[in-house]
Amino acid sequence: MxxxxxxxxxxxxxxxxxxxxxxxxxxxxxxxxxxxxxxxxxxxxxxxxxxxxxxxxxxxxxxxxxxxxxxxxxxxxxxxxxxxxxxxxxxxxxxxxxxxxxxxxxxxxxxxxxxxxxxxxxxxxxxxxxxxxxxxxxxxxxxxxIPNTVQEYRMPLGKRLFDICFASLAILFLSPLFLIIALWIKIESRGPIIYRSKRAGTGYKIFDFYKFRSMVVDADQKLKELSKVANQYAESSATSKEPLAFVKIKNDPRVTRVGAFIRNTSIDELPQLFNVLKGDMSIVGNRPLPLYEAELLTSNLWSMRFLGPAGITGLWQISKRGKSEMSDEERKGLDNFYAKNSSFLMDLKIILKTFPALLQKEKV
Known part of the structure; x- marks a missing residue:
């Protein structure tokens, strides 16, 4: 059998x-x-x-x-x-x-x-x-x-305890910044302070993903047309016949003035600390993907990335985040590598290298 x-x-x-x-x-x-x-x-x-x-x-x-x-x-x-x-x-x-x-x-x-x-x-x-x-x-x-043929990721207890402690302390320490950013967003444009979207994380688990809103309220409706002409992954994957799995817009016109600042400093990602507390994500892992991206990564080769934890930061962030030469294939390769080789020591190294990577060189 x-x-x-x-x-x-x-x-x-x-x-x-x-x-x-x-x-x-x-x-x-x-x-x-x-x-x-x-x-x-x-x-x-x-x-x-x-x-x-x-x-x-x-x-x-x-x-x-x-x-x-x-x-x-x-x-x-x-x-x-x-x-x-x-x-x-x-x-x-x-x-x-x-x-x-x-x-x-x-x-x-x-x-x-x-x-x-x-x-x-x-x-x-x-x-x-x-x-x-x-x-x-x-x-x-x-x-x-067919026992033992379907792999599932189970988060180690030590990693989960580290996530809870790290996220709790970070939220406590950064709470004044949370209030300032929330007020700034509210003053500049109409709409919610927190942007929620459905994301696919570990094992294709779908959950509500939190960010400070950095775009105009109808940004999702404008994405399809923009992705045709300004996707940074399109240039580096121009010879590929496969549909692109990831979308990153250069000089995104949907971004507000507040949004430009909090995106380039990665402050917009801070509400994901609450996702970590809920157990949807880890501090370190592969980025949870929008559903339109996740549905393109279902082959045996690329679904490997979903066998690791979903995270706030990871190999992609510390290696080539925001760089235009980053290809679709390179990013998927980094995700797969982490899923196969992740360890507590690797997580610590990624966290230490994340802070210098927070200031991006390009507006993506």
Whole structure:
């Protein structure tokens, strides 16, 4: 049994039930989906709702693929699916005929698993679906069938105690600075003092990541266009055919005056000390990634970085942070190296080298 591959387990022991709602894309997708999955085709959201009302714990779909309707009622159905104990953990993929402002952000807010806009690559969608099924639905079964093949990071007790002591003392010592920065941010621009975003940390665990707000309030909506023309990783990875995993904007126009100062001095990162106390992060580790970056690092080679702790500072910060010659591949390599070789002594060295690295040379 130990010789079984993940693909073999997927094919032999588990055929997921897919509930497909919509008609526009079904002529393209229906036949290929049926090759690997048990597909129930419902032509409308109303039919899907009726279907769900008749499902039991045995017949409830594991996967939902839904076309976004013009009235956007699909988002309320997504909420209902997530609120239902029978389907709360299901994979949900939404398909849209065209891009509309705020549509993708709305989908992510409602915790869909993925979102595609026409035209999309069918083979890519199927590969993504199979990946989600393996790692979200049958991962517990794989652990039972193939023991010791799925690695998990467990933080050493000494590292956790160090994190708690370090973060507590730092918060106490820096509390006057926290108040000054909070007041400064509030005076300069409207919006919250603390910026929260969803990040993927150790083992792809998703949590609320804290920073002092350094940008205008609609910064997230402007990122997509800016990343096309000003991503610092694009220049150093110009010959690569793979999508870039990381985004860093040169001379970011979304940054406020206060933001420019607190970003260049890394003061904006200080609220992450509370993430450390909560156990989401460590003082030293690999940076937790925005979800749009983390979803690109799921291959065997690059997912290694998630087998180490998520941290405030790490090898990236002390080696090439803010330098334009830093490539996408180099950063992933640094993350993987730390995940494989981390130790308490290495952590101490990184902490000592972090302070000189706080003042960045470039505005990124």
């Amino acid at each position: 130990n010789d079984l591959s993940t693909e073999t387990v997927f094919r032999r022991s588990f055929v997921p039930n897919v509930a497909y709602s919509g008609q526009f894309f079904y002529d393209q997708l229906g036949e290929v989906l049926s090759e690997d999955f048990d597909v129930d085709h419902l032509s409308s959201l109303h039919e899907l709702k009726q279907h769900l009302a008749e499902c039991s714990i045995i017949t409830s779909p594991e996967v939902f693929i839904m076309e976004v309707d013009q009235e956007k009622e699909v988002f309320q159905l997504v909420k209902d699916i997530r609120a239902n104990p029978l389907t709360a953990g299901a994979i949900i993929i939404l398909l849209a005929e065209r891009q509309k402002e705020g549509l993708k952000s709305k989908a992510l807010k409602e915790k869909v698993s993925d979102f595609y806009i026409y035209p999309f690559d069918i083979d890519e969608l199927l590969e993504r679906l199979k990946f989600l099924i393996k790692f979200k639905l049958i991962k517990p079964d794989i652990k039972k069938l």
